[in-house]
Amino acid sequence: MSAGFLVASAFLASAVEFVEALTIVLAAGLARGWRSSLTGVAAATVALVAVVAALGPALTVVPLSALRLVVGGVLLVFGLQWLRKAILRASGYKALHDEEETFAQELAEARSAEHVERAGLDWYGFTLAFKGVFLEGMEVAFIVLTFGSTQGSIPLAAVGAGAALVLVAGVGIAVRAPLARVPENTMKFAVGVMLTTFGIFWATEGAGADWPGGDAALLGVLAFVIALSMLFVRLLRRQRRLTPALAEA
Amino acid sequence: MSRVRAFGHFWWDFIVGDDWIVAACVAAAIGLTAALAHSSVTVWWLLPVAVAAVLWLSLRRVAR
Numbered sequence A: 001m002s003a004g005f006l007v008a009s010a011f012l013a014s015a016v017e018f019v020e021a022l023t024i025v026l027a028a029g030l031a032r033g034w035r036s037s038l039t040g041v042a043a044a045t046v047a048l049v050a051v052v053a054a055l056g057p058a059l060t061v062v063p064l065s066a067l068r069l070v071v072g073g074v075l076l077v078f079g080l081q082w083l084r085k086a087i088l089r090a091s092g093y094k095a096l097h098d099e100e101e102t103f104a105q106e107l108a109e110a111r112s113a114e115h116v117e118r119a120g121l122d123w124y125g126f127t128l129a130f131k132g133v134f135l136e137g138m139e140v141a142f143i144v145l146t147f148g149s150t151q152g153s154i155p156l157a158a159v160g161a162g163a164a165l166v167l168v169a170g171v172g173i174a175v176r177a178p179l180a181r182v183p184e185n186t187m188k189f190a191v192g193v194m195l196t197t198f199g200i201f202w203a204t205e206g207a208g209a210d211w212p213g214g215d216a217a218l219l220g221v222l223a224f225v226i227a228l229s230m231l232f233v234r235l236l237r238r239q240r241r242l243t244p245a246l247a248e249a
Numbered sequence B: 001m002s003r004v005r006a007f008g009h010f011w012w013d014f015i016v017g018d019d020w021i022v023a024a025c026v027a028a029a030i031g032l033t034a035a036l037a038h039s040s041v042t043v044w045w046l047l048p049v050a051v052a053a054v055l056w057l058s059l060r061r062v063a064r
Helices: A004-033 A034-060 A064-090 A098-112 A123-150 A154-175 A185-207 A214-242 B003-014 B018-038 B046-063
Strands: none
Touching: A004 A034, A004 A098, A004 A123, A004 A154, A004 A185, A034 A123, A034 A154, A064 A123, A064 A185, A064 A214, A064 B003, A064 B018, A064 B046, A098 A123, A123 A154, A123 A185, A123 B003, A185 A214, A185 B018, A185 B046, A214 B046, B018 B046
8 A cells, every 4th residue: 555545544534533523622612711621632632642652662563464454353343333324324324424513512512511620620621622532533543553553654644644633723723613514424434435445455464365466456445345335325325215204314 | 340341331332333243243254264264265355245245234224
């Protein structure tokens, strides 16, 4: 896999997560004050850096075939979660993710929550921002570590994630509103396809099987996963049209 | 103990999500691939086919 493909994959996957984290931080900041929220962001960032710093070097000492087997398997299970939800959204069986709606809900909950002060901080604002950044960031850390370690370049994957962070944070600071215009559902579909593709490719290699054409087979797997996803969306849409009473939005 | 359970629950939910059957089938397919690969059978096609089948079955369960 080329370096560009690795960076692009990490960028796209990370951008989706950062858009969601930004929505939560904006709601926490506007409803509970920026000091507590930004302290929560900083604390979560430190925790995430510690996770990556602890696990990154450990992964580099694991033999590559074992790493690809385990990481490929985990990535495949993880990726199928994304792909399954993306297909259900695209076919109308699951509601599309709406960043403005999420923002309105988070904001309303944050405004109605009781004020509790700990260590000079509004505790609700701090924990809301911390949890939002840490949980969304864990997915970014997971993707950076798995993609990077199996390709032998965690720093390169981190560059993709870092670029996404700078872009999303920059736009977020500029507009001070949830990034509702980002084609988030399409991006999530793309990420689901990529995670599943890499999962199939690495798990098969790690299990000891050889791909015809070597690394070039990755493109074949990618085409297969895209075609499969499109087919399933069409089949589910058709089923939904034929049985509208049973379908749930 | 509750913290250990919460930690385990977090990782289960994070990786496996709400359909554990998908994870179990993927693990079985990887195991079968490894077993067949070590007996010199051409087996690169097995995991893509298994993924197609398990994904469709999982989607059908939700869409039914």
